Amino acid sequence: MVRVSFDYTNLLEVEGGIRESELSDLRPRLERATDEHLQDPPGFTRLPHTRDLLTPSKALAEEIRTSGATDFVHVGIGGSSLGPVALHRALNHPYYNALAERGGPRMHFAENPDPNTLHAILDLVELESTWINVVTKSGSTAETMANFLVLRRALVEASGEAGYRERTIFTTDPDSGYLREIAEREKIRTLPIPQDVGGRYSVLTPVGLLPAAVSGLDAEALLSGAASCANEIAERRAEHPAVLGAAMHYLMDTSRGRNIRVMMPYADALERFAAWFVQLWAESLGKEGKGSTPLGAVGTTDQHSQLQLYMEGPQDKVIELIEVENHPNDLEIPRAYEDLEGVGYLGGHTVAELLNVECDATRRSLAEAGRPNCTIRLGTVDEAHLGYLIYALEAQTAIAGGLYGVNPFDQPGVEAGKRITYSRMGRPGY
Numbered sequence: 251m252v253r254v255s256f257d258y259t260n261l262l263e264v265e266g267g268i269r270e271s272e273l274s275d276l277r278p279r280l281e282r283a284t285d286e287h288l289q290d291p292p293g294f295t296r297l298p299h300t301r302d303l304l305t306p307s308k309a310l311a312e313e314i315r316t317s318g319a320t321d322f323v324h325v326g327i328g329g330s331s332l333g334p335v336a337l338h339r340a341l342n343h344p345y346y347n348a349l350a351e352r353g354g355p356r357m358h359f360a361e362n363p364d365p366n367t368l369h370a371i372l373d374l375v376e377l378e379s380t381w382i383n384v385v386t387k388s389g390s391t392a393e394t395m396a397n398f399l400v401l402r403r404a405l406v407e408a409s410g411e412a413g414y415r416e417r418t419i420f421t422t423d424p425d426s427g428y429l430r431e432i433a434e435r436e437k438i439r440t441l442p443i444p445q446d447v448g449g450r451y452s453v454l455t456p457v458g459l460l461p462a463a464v465s466g467l468d469a470e471a472l473l474s475g476a477a478s479c480a481n482e483i484a485e486r487r488a489e490h491p492a493v494l495g496a497a498m499h500y501l502m503d504t505s506r507g508r509n510i511r512v513m514m515p516y517a518d519a520l521e522r523f524a525a526w527f528v529q530l531w532a533e534s535l536g537k538e539g540k541g542s543t544p545l546g547a548v549g550t551t552d553q554h555s556q557l558q559l560y561m562e563g564p565q566d567k568v569i570e571l572i573e574v575e576n577h578p579n580d581l582e583i584p585r586a587y588e589d590l591e592g593v594g595y596l597g598g599h600t601v602a603e604l605l606n607v608e609c610d611a612t613r614r615s616l617a618e619a620g621r622p623n624c625t626i627r628l629g630t631v632d633e634a635h636l637g638y639l640i641y642a643l644e645a646q647t648a649i650a651g652g653l654y655g656v657n658p659f660d661q662p663g664v665e666a667g668k669r670i671t672y673s674r675m676g677r678p679g680y
């Protein structure tokens with residue numbers, strides 16, 4: 251049973267919080283934005299309800315897992331990588347690659363064209379049994395293509411053209427792009443990224459489903475968790491707490507000047523999930539001089555680095571905590587040094603108990619200091635809960651686009667830098 255809740259108490263009741271009257275004034279616009287979202291549903295809303303993309307992803311994953319593969323390199327950046335990395339980090343063992351009994355190939359993510367990272371991957375992988383999955387919706391992102399060309403050469407040198415083609419997959423646009431062109435030339439197997447699904451909304455397509463299935467995650471549960479959220483939103487519309495969150499963060503930004511949204515999960519496993527959300531919210535809403543700045547943080551680690559700023563710095567932030575009710579693999583803190591009052595008191599508690607007590611302490615101390623904060627509570631960290639939360643935040647972001655009056659599905663601002671890169675790298679026509 252998926253348990254995900256959104257607690258906005260400390261956005262309403264805190265000093266300077268949102269008044270019910272502001273919410274009711276905004277309600278007609280929220281309802282309109284939600285109606286538009288549901289009446290003309292963007293591509294990502296289809297994904298939880300179809301298995302057309304899961305079936306081929308699982309079939310390929312099974313082939314890879316039973317092929318004796320030692321390494322799987324996911325090559326992609328931005329929306330073509332942040333989701334898969336977030337799933338891997340959240341749902342697999344933190345030291346997955348070091349585990350003998352992991353049941354699948356070691357997982358590597360070549361995102362940034364950083365020679366040190368790429369070199370480290372090449373140092374570690376056994377090229378004769380390495381698969382690469384090149385993921386790019388546009389089929390030409392320079393970073394991804396550069397990483398691909400380096401890995402392709404290594405695979406060809408190790409296993410010849412045949413070995414490279416056999417153990418390479420392209421996840422890209424079904425019809426267009428240079429990668430599609432190469433796939434046709436070299437008979438490389440492909441998985442589609444639906445054209446009406448934007449990169450940052452694509453984690454529930456083969457972009458996320460294939461690597462998840464390769465590492466043995468339950469991709470079916472991911473989609474079912476997302477489907478339960480989608481069904482709830484279709485039923486409750488603007489009453490759904492995830493949708494209400496669009497209004498909350500919009501009001502905090504536009505009427506309280508709190509234009510920094512800090513997502514602070516109290517779980518190491520969700521650190522990259524916050525990074526996935528940062529792209530989603532930033533690239534969807536940061537247009538026409540509008541949009542709030544999402545930041546990722548981790549609890550309790552960043553209590554010891556950023557909390558001072560959140561408590562006593564500029565009043566420009568909303569702190570969004572993610573609390574996990576049942577942390578997998580909890581550990582009891584042993585009783586020791588009970589004569590030392592500053593140590594002994596910990597004995598008999600559990601590590602997760604301390605983590606969640608500190609989450610509550612941060613929430614309460616922020617509220618007492620008049621610092622608006624809200625909490626997303628997850629029953630646990632598993633595929634179904636993450637699928638639910640992914641869909642909830644995607645729908646929240648898309649509907650927030652309606653409130654801000656911007657198109658949440660394009661990213662024109664990233665093109666100028668690309669043109670300069672192409673021209674400096676000598677790309678014809680630039």
Ligand SMILES: O=P(O)(O)OC[C@H]1O[C@H](O)[C@H](O)[C@@H](O)[C@@H]1O
Pocket residue numbers: 327328329330385386387388389390391394449450533661664
């Ligand atoms: O999947 P790709 O086409 O390679 O794009 C990867 C990323 O790069 C672009 O520059 C955009 O900023 C992102 O929205 C996108 O996810």
